[in-house]
Amino acid sequence: MTRRDDAPLHLNAFLMSVGHHEAAWRLPESPLHRETQVDHYISLAQTAERGKFDSIFFADSPQLYTDIGRRPAGGLEPLTLLSAIAVHTERIGLIATASTSYNSPYNLARRFASIDHISRGRAGWNIVTTAGPNAARNFGLEDQPSHRERYERAAEFLQVAQALWQGWEPEAVLADKATGIWGDNSKVHPADHHGRFYSVAGPLNVQRTPQVYPLLVQAGSSEDGKNLAAQYAEAIFTAHQRIEDAVAFYDDVKARAARHGRDPHQVKVLPGIVPIIGATESEARSKEVQLNRLIRPEYALQQLTQTLRLEPGELSLDQPLPEYLPDEDEIEGSKSRYSLIVSLARRENLTVRELIGRLGGGRGHFTFAGTPEQVADVIEQWFTHGAADGFNIMPPALPSGLEEFVDTVVPILQERGLFRSDYTATTLRGHYGLPVPPFTRPQELSRPRAALAIESTREGH
Numbered sequence: 299m300t301r302r303d304d305a306p307l308h309l310n311a312f313l314m315s316v317g318h319h320e321a322a323w324r325l326p327e328s329p330l331h332r333e334t335q336v337d338h339y340i341s342l343a344q345t346a347e348r349g350k351f352d353s354i355f356f357a358d359s360p361q362l363y364t365d366i367g368r369r370p371a372g373g374l375e376p377l378t379l380l381s382a383i384a385v386h387t388e389r390i391g392l393i394a395t396a397s398t399s400y401n402s403p404y405n406l407a408r409r410f411a412s413i414d415h416i417s418r419g420r421a422g423w424n425i426v427t428t429a430g431p432n433a434a435r436n437f438g439l440e441d442q443p444s445h446r447e448r449y450e451r452a453a454e455f456l457q458v459a460q461a462l463w464q465g466w467e468p469e470a471v472l473a474d475k476a477t478g479i480w481g482d483n484s485k486v487h488p489a490d491h492h493g494r495f496y497s498v499a500g501p502l503n504v505q506r507t508p509q510v511y512p513l514l515v516q517a518g519s520s521e522d523g524k525n526l527a528a529q530y531a532e533a534i535f536t537a538h539q540r541i542e543d544a545v546a547f548y549d550d551v552k553a554r555a556a557r558h559g560r561d562p563h564q565v566k567v568l569p570g571i572v573p574i575i576g577a578t579e580s581e582a583r584s585k586e587v588q589l590n591r592l593i594r595p596e597y598a599l600q601q602l603t604q605t606l607r608l609e610p611g612e613l614s615l616d617q618p619l620p621e622y623l624p625d626e627d628e629i630e631g632s633k634s635r636y637s638l639i640v641s642l643a644r645r646e647n648l649t650v651r652e653l654i655g656r657l658g659g660g661r662g663h664f665t666f667a668g669t670p671e672q673v674a675d676v677i678e679q680w681f682t683h684g685a686a687d688g689f690n691i692m693p694p695a696l697p698s699g700l701e702e703f704v705d706t707v708v709p710i711l712q713e714r715g716l717f718r719s720d721y722t723a724t725t726l727r728g729h730y731g732l733p734v735p736p737f738t739r740p741q742e743l744s745r746p747r748a749a750l751a752i753e754s755t756r757e758g759h
C-alpha cells in the first residue's frame with residue numbers, strides 16, 4: 299500500500315522529561331529538576347507549535363517505571379499536564395497516554411472529553427494496555443492479566459468509551475431562554491453496555507465535545523496490538539530500526555484496516571526517530587558518542603536483563619546475547635519491543651555493551667546522527683517509500699534537541715514542500731486530515747467486539 303501522493307507529512311513531538319536519551323540529564327546544558335515543572339512542558343509545547351507540529355505526546359504508565367538511580371522519573375500525569383498546556387497553546391494537538399488495563403471507561407472517557415473541551419478540539423489518546431506485573435500490583439492484582447486478555451479488555455473499553463462520547467447528540471443542548479428548555483432529554487442516550495469486562499449505564503456527564511472523542515492512537519505492535527489498531531486507531535506509533543521493516547509494518551496495518559472496512563488512508567502510521575543533529579556529520583556523531591559515554595552501564599545492563607527475562611549475571615557486557623532466549627510467544631509484557639531488540643542484536647552481532655549504546659537514545663527507536671539535511675533526507679526517504687505517514691520526533695535532549703529540529707530540520711522539510719508552513723486546521727483530527735466522527739447511536743456501538751479481536755488474530759498475519 300502506498301501513501302497518497304498529495305498527503306502531507308505529519309510530525310508529532312514525543313516529549314520526555316529532559317530528553318529521550320537515558321543520559322541526557324547529565325549533559326552540561328541539561329536543566330535539572332525540570333520534570334515536575336509545568337513551565338518546562340508548556341515551553342516545549344510552544345516550541346513544537348512554533349514548528350507547526352501536528353501534536354505533542356506524553357507516554358505514561360501507572361507505576362514507577364524507571365530505576366530512579368538511572369534517569370529522571372516521577373514526573374507529571376499526562377492528562378493533568380495537558381490541561382495546563384492546553385491553555386498556553388492555540389493550535390497544536392495534545393496526546394496523552396492512558397491505560398485500558400488500569401482505568402475504568404467512565405472516568406477516562408470523562409477526562410478525555412474534558413480535555414477536548416478545554417483545548418477546543420485538540421485532544422488525543424494513546425491507548426495502551428500496559429506491560430509488566432508491577433502496575434497490576436498497584437491495583438489490587440497479584441499479576442497482570444495475560445497479554446491476550448489485556449487486548450480483549452482494550453477492545454471492549456473502546457466500545458464503551460465510544461458509546462459514552464457518542465451519547466450526546468449534536469443538538470442535545472438547546473439553551474433556549476425563551477422557552478426555558480435548556481436541553482433535550484431525548485437526545486442524550488445511555489451507553490447501556492453489559493459486556494465481559496465492563497457494565498456501564500451512562501450517559502456521560504460531559505457534553506459532546508468539538509472532536510466528539512479524542513484522536514485514537516495505538517502503540518502496540520504485536521499481533522493483537524495491530525488488530526486493535528486496525529479496528530480503532532486513527533494514528534499508530536511504532537518503532538523500527540530499518541526502512542524495510544517499517545514498510546512491511548505499514549503495509550500490514552493498512553491492509554488489516556482495509557479488512558475491517560476502513561479507509562487505510564485514515565490510519566496514520568508514525569514510526570519514531572531520535573535525531574541527533576549537528577552542524578556537520580562529525581559534530582552529530584560526537585554528540586552521540588558524548589551521550590553514550592554518559593550512560594551508566596550497570597543500570598542499562600540491569601534494565602536489559604529484565605527486558606529479556608534473564609537472571610542477573612546472565613548477560614556480560616563484552617559478549618553477544620546468549621544463544622537461548624525466550625520466543626516472543628512466551629513474553630507477556632511488550633512483545634514487539636522484545637523482538638525488535640533481540641533481532642537488532644542478532645542481525646548486527648552486537649555485544650551487550652554495543653546493544654546498550656544502541657538502545658540508550660530511544661529504547662529501540664531508530665536513532666540517527668547527522669546534519670539537518672541528512673535528517674531531512676531520512677525523513678523524506680521513509681515518507682516517500684511508504685514506510686511512514688509521518689514521524690514521532692523523539693529529541694535525545696530537551697529543550698535543545700527540539701529547538702534544533704524546529705529551527706533547522708523543519709525549514710528544510712517546508713522548502714521541499716513536504717511539511718506545512720502554517721496550520722490550516724484548528725483541531726487535532728484536522729491536522730491529520732481526518733474527518734470528525736459522525737454521530738452514531740450508542741446502541742449501534744456497544745456490541746462487545748472482543749470476540750472479533752480474537753478471531754482476526756488467528757488469521758496469523
Ligand SMILES: Cc1cc2nc3c(=O)[nH]c(=O)nc-3n(C[C@H](O)[C@H](O)[C@H](O)COP(=O)(O)O)c2cc1C
Binds near residue numbers: 356426536632690
Ligand atoms: C512511540 C511509542 C510510545 C509508547 N508509549 C507507551 C506508553 O506511554 N505506555 C505504555 O505502557 N506503553 C507504551 N508503548 C508500548 C506499547 O503501547 C505497548 O504497550 C507495548 O509495545 C506492548 O504492546 P505489544 O505487546 O502489542 O507490542 C509505546 C510504544 C511506542 C512505539
